[in-house]
Amino acid sequence: MxxxxxxxxxxxxxxxxxxxxxxxKGELDHTNLYTLLVAVALSAQATDVGVNKATRALFEIADTPQKMLDLGIDGLTEHIKTIGLFRQKAKNVIRLSEILVAEYGGEVPNSRAALNSLPGVGRKTANVVLNMWWRYPxxxxxxxxxxxxxxxxxxxxxxxxxxxxxxxxxxxxxxxxxxxxxxxxxxxxxxxxxxxxxxxxxxxxxxxxxxxxx
The missing domain is CATH 1.10.1670.10 (Helix-hairpin-Helix base-excision DNA repair enzymes (C-terminal))
Structure with a gap:
């Protein structure tokens, strides 16, 4: 130090x-707020390059919480299996998608506390989303x-x-x-x-x- x-x-x-x-600019590819949240959550203990490679095809078919739920955990797992800790991350993404649909009308909330309450979304992930999407410092x-x-x-x-x-x-x-x-x-x-x-x-x-x- x-x-x-x-x-x-x-x-x-x-x-x-x-x-x-x-x-x-951030180096994680995304198409909207939801895919940004998912990409950042997937990037924990993984490289941005690796996440982008895995999510390129995923986000073409699952760019909303409901579409991700329709894809299902097996379909999601197949897309992200090259990313570290992919099984747990797949569970987190499906669960957070369920919560977004059930509690937030399919929208991603813009408070740190609400984001932190989602599975697999820690303080760092929440701060990245707040910074990149809402331009909060x-x-x-x-x-x-x-x-x-x-x-x-x-x-x-x-x-x-x-x-x-x-x-x-x-x-x-x-x-x-x-x-x-x-x-x-x-x-x-x-x-x-x-x-x-x-x-x-x-x-x-x-x-x-x-x-x-x-």
């Missing part, structure tokens, strides 16, 4: 992220963001909730909307877990991480 950065350094970091990619802390937040000193924290709160507190409000995607992409492609690409990092001179690669 690096030292906490000051406001001006954090702003400079996000100035650079913004200059490089003004409108960062929620900070979904995955492994990439947790690593980047601690290495850079943008938002040091011992657990994901602490990092989430620190991100909300420390990042300038005009950058909060896209901070989630900037940091995920930075962690995925530059600030990698085992071999961070420090020589080509756009914020190398601002980052206090002690173990920079040469």
């Amino acid at each position: 690096s030292r906490q950065l000051d406001y001006h350094t954090i702003r400079e970091i996000f100035d650079r992220f913004h200059a490089a990619e003004p409108e960062p 929620a900070q979904a802390v995955d492994t990439h963001i947790f690593r980047v937040a601690n290495r850079t000193g943008i938002a040091p924290g011992k657990d994901v909730v602490a990092v989430e709160r620190a991100l909300e507190d420390n990042i300038p409000v005009d950058y909060l909307q896209h901070a989630h995607h900037w940091m995920i992409l930075h962690g995925r492609y530059i600030c990698k877990a085992r071999k961070p690409m420090c020589p080509t990092c756009p914020i190398r001179d601002l980052c206090p991480y002690k173990d920079k690669t040469l």
Whole structure:
């Protein structure tokens, strides 16, 4: 864990992220709010590339909760069997689809508490959906963001909730909307877990991480 950065350094970091990619996008394919929710739920302990490959044909035939129920658990399982933990995920998707039909008129609710109550939808998944669909500046802390937040000193924290709160507190409000995607992409492609690409990092001179690669 690096030292906490000051406001001006954090702003400079996000100035650079913004200059490089003004409108960062999530990499999970989806066609509507429901398919976004399903895709994010399926992405736990899986890659976005793998989820996109599995859901391409799935979302063509099951892009609403009722259509997913009509497909059934066996049909869903066949589509997502290449994704890690696919059996449990299939059960969760069918159950959350049942709840959406029975309790929400087939619509996806837009409160964190309601989303968290759905099977297989944790705080991170709820925050991704709130951020990507409703453009609420929620900070979904995955492994990439947790690593980047601690290495850079943008938002040091011992657990994901602490990092989430620190991100909300420390990042300038005009950058909060896209901070989630900037940091995920930075962690995925530059600030990698085992071999961070420090020589080509756009914020190398601002980052206090002690173990920079040469």
